[in-house]
Amino acid sequence: MGYKEADVALTVHDIWKSYTERIDTEIELSGWVRTERTSKDFGFIELNDGTFFKNIQIVYDNTLNNFDEITRITTGSSLTVKGKLISSPGDKQPFEIKASNIEVLGLCDQVFPLQKKRHSVEYLRTIAHLRPRTNLFRAVFKVRSLVAFAIHKFFTDRNFVYVHTPIITGSDCEGAGEMFGVSTLDMNKPPRKEDGSLDYSKDFFGKQTNLTVSGQLNVENFCMAFRNVYTFGPTFRAEKSNTQRHASEFWMIEPEMAFADIQDDMDISEEMVKYLISYVLENAPEEMAFFNQWVDKGLLERLSFVLNSDFGRVTYTEAMDELIRSGKKFDYKPEWGIDLQTEHERYLTEEVYKRPVFVTDYPKDIKAFYMRMNEDGKTVAAMDLLVPGVGEIIGGSQREERYDFLVKRIEEMGLSKEDYWWYLELRKFGTNKHCGFGLGFERMVMYMTGVENIKDVIPFPRTPGNCEF
């Protein structure tokens, strides 16, 4: 290496990974007190520095010159410990540190809201600045980080190019939902046109702009240059959705592949989901064991079943037949032409297939304009991936690559083809069959951790009426 490696201090992670070689050696360690237990002449502290899921037990006794101070240490305080790493007589840990010196760096105030007991996730949301210090949230956000890395690794290993599509968009009609406006106009006295409407020509970009709801239209342009591409970034939806699986700001992965059809789209989706699961199982076994014990007892069994089975694949028409045949009472009566309701999706993925299932070839009227018209003229080459517990985790399609068909769909849906001039040009300059999908990043993290509310897999969640922190 042509550069000097940074000289960093020993961490809890280092020690857990190499304690067998460090037995009876002197070490120094800094971290936060997770819990402590004291007796008259000795005590125990469980210390964690955030680098590993497990704690390290510190044993101390009244030979410390500041013994009285240490017995009064509170959960959450920060310390530097010097001492010898020894094998532990206790059952719960293979080793511990016999402290020769403990320095209190920052005492934790008595009103510290995190106690050594279970808190409700609802309460922890009100202290989002402190909740990453809990076992649950440390596990969640470690897994979130690993999934993000695994996504990049999956696509990079397959020679996909990562494209940063814009966050601010000038098209106000992407069709994927309500958008957040981006403006520097003075909201108290905005410029108006003669008819009284807002004059966006005076705004920062000289036109109305919004936060993106999808990078797809942009990334398709790069797809025509690099063949296989993907975006991975924040996405914004201004819908007042009030559910456990919607957020106003979330992250989305949108791959796009040229010279590929909807079957290829499903194949790569399935491969990716399985890759992400296996990557996390391999790289965060402590965290996954924690989820399996405290969050969802069936998690590990379910995930390993998913790894070893093929996802279901069914057309919308077949799925409707299945729902009608079931004779089950639904609030929304299944009928060809209506969109699949949540209760229908749950029935299919949780009761019929009991595993992830692709539903394909939806009626054209309930899907976006850019999806490819099938030969029947009634359905489009769309695919949704439904998973038990979370619902729709992926939505994708083969794109309409035929210029005339695309223009016709834009007009049928009452959109303006002038707004899509650059998107339409792709169909003139070397068009080809291509496809892609959007993976809800948080929904993937929910599926892999068993955590049921999207607010608990986002560091500082933004939802209607809530932008605290």
Add this chain to the structure above:
RNA sequence: GGGAGCUUAGCUCAGUCGGUAGAGCAACUGGCUGUUAACCAGUUUGUCGGGGGUUCGAGUCCCUCAUCUCCCGCCA
């Protein structure tokens, strides 16, 4: 946007028929020579979400507002 439910100590909750509030944990004090959400004893802690009403009397019944949670719609 539609619907349901919740709100009592720092946290998790109980509170019967309407009679002025309780437990566990935390914190604090003391005890304890190997703990594992340590244990034992003691002490402290309340605008019962806000406002209004019924009543001799409201945590409890009614109205209203707010927060949060869940379900549906929108979607990822």
